[in-house]
Amino acid sequence: MKFYIATDHAGYALKEFTKNYVEELGHEIIDLGPDSADRVDYPDYAKKCAKKVIEDKGSFGILICGTGIGISIAANKVEGIRAALCHDAYTAAATRAHNDANILCFGERVVGKGVIESMIDAFCNTEFEGGRHAGRVDKIEGCSFGENLG
Numbered sequence: 504m505k506f507y508i509a510t511d512h513a514g515y516a517l518k519e520f521t522k523n524y525v526e527e528l529g530h531e532i533i534d535l536g537p538d539s540a541d542r543v544d545y546p547d548y549a550k551k552c553a554k555k556v557i558e559d560k561g562s563f564g565i566l567i568c569g570t571g572i573g574i575s576i577a578a579n580k581v582e583g584i585r586a587a588l589c590h591d592a593y594t595a596a597a598t599r600a601h602n603d604a605n606i607l608c609f610g611e612r613v614v615g616k617g618v619i620e621s622m623i624d625a626f627c628n629t630e631f632e633g634g635r636h637a638g639r640v641d642k643i644e645g646c647s648f649g650e651n652l653g
């Protein structure tokens with residue numbers, strides 16, 4: 504699998520650890536920054552990563568901020584992005600299986616390194632189930648245009 508990764512300052516400390524783990528598993532991961540722990544705005548990095556995931560068809564993203572909340576909200580503003588804020592292996596597997604998530608998000612202030620490894624394992628080893636979930640995922644795009652809300 505090919506991943507793009509980005510963080511804000513509050514997720515920066517876990518970026519190298521996460522990159523190393525993804526590479527140990529044999530996947531490719533491209534670092535989109537930041538290059539230091541200086542204060543930055545999470546929407547800028549969320550959008551940078553989301554844009555790459557859309558442009559590079561079939562690729563995935565990992566986004567980390569303090570809670571994982573702001574960076575996932577921002578990434579989900581980009582059409583075609585399904586960024587999932589996960590807290591454990593269960594949510595990371597479920598979001599691939601049911602939501603066809605293309606970006607895994609988590610919070611540096613929320614999860615530890617063991618949980619991160621288990622989330623990455625689950626995310627990488629779970630395929631989208633399609634079937635009844637495919638129609639629901641299609642409806643998500645409709646929501647961007649104000650349809651499918653009733």
Ligand code: RB5
Nearest residue numbers: 513568569570571572573
């Ligand atoms: C930065 O202090 C923090 O607000 C940010 O990393 C994130 O948690 C926002 O949702």
